[in-house]
Each structure stands twice: as C-alpha cells, then as structure tokens.
Amino acid sequence: MPQSHFLIEAFDLEQWCPVLQAMLPVDDPEALRAILAGVADDDPELEKTYFLDDEELAAIVATFNVSFDAAQLDSKDLEISLFRWRSSDRTPYLTHTGYELPLLLEGRKKLARMSGLYPPMAFEGEDRFELWVTKGVLHREEVNEPFDQPVQTSHGQTYLGQRIVYYTPKGEEWRIRASKLIWDASGKSGGWNECFERLEGMLFGYEDWQNDWWITRGITGGGFDGLSCCCMVTAGGLAWIEAAGFRALPPIDGPTLAIMMHDWENEADQYAAMLGDPESVAVARFNMLGRDFMNFWTSQRGGPWHLPAVRIAEFNRFLRGSVEIVARRDDAATNVRSARP
Incomplete structure (x- = not known):
C-alpha cells in the first residue's frame, strides 16, 4: 500500500494496549497538517505521532471519510493518536509489541522483556x-x-545505566533464566543469529509458524545482526560512547546526526571521507534490524539519513550488539587506522 496511509488508534490506558484502529489514505498531506493546527509544522513528512483531541478527531473523520467510533468501546480511559502506517508493519499475525500486558494475562505471551535507560526507574505503563x-x-x-x-546528554538529562524488567505468567519464571542465558551466549559466540532469534521467539510464546515467517523475513532482509550503519563521532561523543560501555550512540549538540549504510566494499574510502569532517575524530559502526530502522525513515535505500537529535535516545533502544569504533583520526598524522573496543 502507498506510504500516504495513516492510522488512527485508540489506546486503552487501563489495559495498556491499542483497542481500536482505523486506516485512512491521505492524498493531500497539507489538509491533514491544517487539522493538526500548527503542531506538525516542523514535521515535513508527518513522521511523528500526534495525540488528538475530540475536535481534531472529528475533523479527520469528516475530512477523510474514515469510520472510527471510540464511543462503541467499553474503555473509560482512552488516548487517541494518529501516526503514519508503514509497509514494514504488515505482519501476518499479531506481534506482541504494544500488547504485552493483555497477552501475558491471557497466557498467549509467556515472557516480556522491557528495557531502557535509567533514571527514571520505571517505563511508561509499568504501574499497570x-x-x-x-x-x-x-x-x-x-x-x-x-x-x-x-x-549526561546535551539537554541536561543524566543516565546511570540500563534497566531491564522481565514479566512472566506465574509458573513460567524459568523463561527469564533462559532468556538471560541466550543473550549471554550470543555475546560470546559471534553475535545474534537466527538460532538465538528462534529460541527467543519460543520463549516469548510465538507459534512455530510465526517464528518460521519471522526468521525467513530476517534472513532475506540481511540477517539478524541487521543493517550495518555508521556515523561520525566528535571527541566528546567518543568519550560518551566509551563511558557508556559501547552500548549507545551519544547525544549531539547539532540538530541532526547523519547516519550512513556501511560500505563493506569501500570501507577505507568511506572512513576517510567521514574523518574528513573537521569535527570528526572517529567513525562508529552499529547494527539495527531493518524493521526497526523503518521506524525512523520510510526507506532503507539512499542515505545519508538525518536522525533528529531528540530521537537519538529512542534510536539507541533498537541497536543490536555493541557500538564499534572502527576508525579514528590519528593525532600524529592524517592516516586512518582501524580500531575496535
């Protein structure tokens, strides 16, 4: 389906999951932008999520002739949002992301793994x-x-580490120990692969045919280490990466961070070009699954992609494995030398 499709979603804050969605085609993005009344002026591609009040929702339903009636629901505490639908969202089964709590309570999901940087010492919806x-x-x-x-980020936020919270239905606690062993084994055996992916899917509670589909998609999409990308790093950014244990990209002072697909055939030339920037002292390489990459851009082709500074923390949540420093500017010369943490 064309990329000019959007979803209106009703999110139940009590059940902590979406309970109603409707898709609408948008041939005139400016008509949609006008309804959003100025809040989307800095979003040329309408990539963000917008929370709608009753007036905005009514205007979208009328303008785009979409059927969406949240009043039919029994839910008492709803949050209505609008966001762009992507072709990568087309999966032939219900993925667990966003539906963790009701699936755990129904017994369809056997394990949930929620992770993020701290503080705060809670993820959104943790109280539910x-x-x-x-x-x-x-x-x-x-x-x-x-x-x-x-x-510490450029916005004054200080992070002390990473926090992971596991949930299982009672009686399924062994899955947490198994998950920890899988992640530990992957780090000691060359990284994540389709075998680890299948084991994790089984622990989560996905059915065999769902794991088969997911793994086939992963293999054809470039493997489970995902897309290999790189970016330039300043002296301050390099120190930040090292302090964070090579687990995340650093905050930046500028408006955007340029992300490029790693060029395996011409990596030396690519590194040299990136180090040609006067502020660049190193090149960082990292991996991300294609499906997660598509959360930030509509295409994996082309590049460079410009990641807004305010989305770097969100971007870091989807990194696979460690951030590698693959090239540095030699202080004593202009030659590029390879380096790994």
Missing part, C-alpha cells in the same frame, strides 16, 4: 503491569546494569 504482580498473576524480575560513569 505492577497491579497484576501484586495480585499474584504475574512474576517480575528487574536487572540494573550501571554505566562505568554517569552519562
């Missing part, structure tokens, strides 16, 4: 999961992985 932990329906385990030293 905790309610079922206190009722004895779900089991919970938390793992905190502190950085070697605190990391």
Whole structure:
C-alpha cells in the first residue's frame, strides 16, 4: 500500500494496549497538517505521532471519510493518536509489541522483556503491569546494569545505566533464566543469529509458524545482526560512547546526526571521507534490524539519513550488539587506522 496511509488508534490506558484502529489514505498531506493546527509544522513528512483531541478527531473523520467510533468501546480511559502506517508493519499475525500486558494475562505471551535507560526507574505503563504482580498473576524480575560513569546528554538529562524488567505468567519464571542465558551466549559466540532469534521467539510464546515467517523475513532482509550503519563521532561523543560501555550512540549538540549504510566494499574510502569532517575524530559502526530502522525513515535505500537529535535516545533502544569504533583520526598524522573496543 502507498506510504500516504495513516492510522488512527485508540489506546486503552487501563489495559495498556491499542483497542481500536482505523486506516485512512491521505492524498493531500497539507489538509491533514491544517487539522493538526500548527503542531506538525516542523514535521515535513508527518513522521511523528500526534495525540488528538475530540475536535481534531472529528475533523479527520469528516475530512477523510474514515469510520472510527471510540464511543462503541467499553474503555473509560482512552488516548487517541494518529501516526503514519508503514509497509514494514504488515505482519501476518499479531506481534506482541504494544500488547504485552493483555497477552501475558491471557497466557498467549509467556515472557516480556522491557528495557531502557535509567533514571527514571520505571517505563511508561509499568504501574499497570505492577497491579497484576501484586495480585499474584504475574512474576517480575528487574536487572540494573550501571554505566562505568554517569552519562549526561546535551539537554541536561543524566543516565546511570540500563534497566531491564522481565514479566512472566506465574509458573513460567524459568523463561527469564533462559532468556538471560541466550543473550549471554550470543555475546560470546559471534553475535545474534537466527538460532538465538528462534529460541527467543519460543520463549516469548510465538507459534512455530510465526517464528518460521519471522526468521525467513530476517534472513532475506540481511540477517539478524541487521543493517550495518555508521556515523561520525566528535571527541566528546567518543568519550560518551566509551563511558557508556559501547552500548549507545551519544547525544549531539547539532540538530541532526547523519547516519550512513556501511560500505563493506569501500570501507577505507568511506572512513576517510567521514574523518574528513573537521569535527570528526572517529567513525562508529552499529547494527539495527531493518524493521526497526523503518521506524525512523520510510526507506532503507539512499542515505545519508538525518536522525533528529531528540530521537537519538529512542534510536539507541533498537541497536543490536555493541557500538564499534572502527576508525579514528590519528593525532600524529592524517592516516586512518582501524580500531575496535
């Protein structure tokens, strides 16, 4: 379907999952932008998520002739949003992302792994999961992985480490131990691959045919290490990456971070060109699954892609494995030398 399709979604804050969606084709993006009344002026491709009030929702339903009636729902606490639909979202089964809580309660999902940087010491919606932990329906385990030293962003936010919270239905606690072993094994055996992906899918509770489809897509899409990308790094950014244990890209002072697809055949020339920037002291390489990459851009082709500074923290959530420093500017000469952490 064309990329000019959007979804209106009703998100139930009590059940903590979407409960109603409607797709609408948009031939005139400016008509949609006008309804959003100025909040989308800095979003030329309408890539962001927009939360709608009653007036905006009514205008979109009338203008684009879409059927969306949240009043038919029993939900009492709804949040209505609008966002662009992507062809990468076309999966022949319900993916667990965004539906973790109800699927855990139904027993269809056997394990949830929620991760993010801290502080804060809570992810959005965590209180809804905790309610079922206190009722004895779900089991919970938390793992905190502190950085070697605190990391501060250009916006003044300080992060102390990474936080992972696991949930399982009661009786399925063994899956948490198995998940930890899988991630540990992947780090000691050359990285993530389709075998680890299948094992993780089985732990999550996906059916065999769903894992088959997902793995076939992963193999044809370039493997489970994902797309190999790179970016230039300033002296401050390099220090930040090292302090963060090579687990994330650094915050930046400029408006955007230029991301390029790694050129395996001409990497030396690519590194040299990137180090030609006077502010660049190193080149960082990292991997991301294609499906996650598409959350930020409409295409994997072309490039460079310009990642807004405010989305770097979000981008980091989807990195696969470590960030590698693959080239540095030699202080004593202009030659490029390879380097790995």
